[in-house]
Amino acid sequence: MTPLPHPSRRTLLGLAAATPLAASGVLALGAGTAHAADAAYVMAYFTESTNLGDGTDYGLHLAVSTDGLNWTPLNQNNPVVTPTQGAGGLRDPFVLRKQDGTFVVLATDLKGTDWSYNSQYIHVWNSADLRTFTGYHRLKLHDMVTHSWAPEAFWDAGRGRYAVIYSAVDSSGHNVIMVNYTTDFVTASAPQVFFDPGYDVIDGDMAVGVNGVNYLYFKRNGTLVGARSTSLNPGSFTPFTQGVAQGGTEAPTLVKSLTSGTWWLWGDTYTPNGVFYAWATTDLAAGTWTAVDQRTYTQPVNSKHCGITPITAAQYTGLLAHWGAPVWNRLKSYNFPARHVRHSGFAGRIDTYPVEPYKDSLWKPVPGLADASGVSFQSVNYPTRYLRHADYAVRLDVNDGTPAFAADATFHRTAGLADASWSSFRSHNNPARYLRHYGYALRVDPVSTVTERQDATFKVGY
Structure with missing residues (x-):
């Protein structure tokens, strides 16, 4: 089998402003049914830098958000748990809230980009709160000589079981979406073909029970396409949308706003590597999507192939308290929102995400060197250096301890x-x-001018 190209799935001074917790609602989502108490989201992902160097980690990473658009990485963007079996790494993690309110985490058994590695298994963890992880094991899905990519799951009420869907090559010779059924994620039924439109498809993501209709989004030829069915039966889904893409796009993730009728469709590009884009609609049945302004959302640094699940305010608070928010920030340009502040050759500039090396765009905000009510920006990867101006140009220079340097490196x-x-x-x-x-x-x-005001405006986030 020849795999698809790059088939991945998916404070100082109050600088990172808090976002009010969202109001709640009862919603049907691909990652499970949102409950009335839900007020935030958790994102699962792995990390991969553009050169597979620093910033690449094939463990489970988590981030949280109150608006579903701007994300706070947990544990300093380090993994919260890492597989120890199979390939010893994961891709494409997915969090499902089970019927009993606890969570199960599923992920592809694959470390790195060896697409010839075929695993009949997926990684599984149980968790009561996404702070501790228990019962780690691998779940066998099939006996075929093929992979088990991008596993996700949903509750099939009619069958009284969970459906685990994933991408594999079956007897047709191309990737299809397979399904196995389970009650405990320890053993599973024999695999069945869940969706085969007659061409190669991977990365299935579900929204179940939306006004009596079930939606399946998937990757086809670098675009995100939707199918739908009034049942959850294998073979019942029919494609109905045009492809949505920004470059080569994969890893569709459907997310319902907890405060409005908006749906978001997230996609992960592999050209350039690892850039998330988002589209929005208020009518999932129409299947038409509008690109979301990049000013309104920011992905966790180096994040790849995410899964997004609603959580309660208490779970959100508990995750932040347990894992902690980053000690660093990123600064996003207002009028060039694909670009972030970084240093290059010790000169300050804004460059397009992803930045390489990525730590060039990470800043530790500290009390102003000349006035503690201000702020100075300490480089994460050159901690003796700070952003300062010299002849009005901004550079990353070593703090020489002089009052002049402190004043140049202090901003309000x-x-x-x-x-x-x-x-x-x-x-x-x-x-x-x-x-x-x-x-x-x-x-x-x-x-003074409109353009200059835009040039001088930044979003402080992660």
């Missing part, structure tokens, strides 16, 4: 000049000037 955070919900940074020793980009290079300049 204000409401965003182009959007008050974002942030701008006024120079401490040149208070008529603000941190801004010009030709993608960072400077401190006077700001």
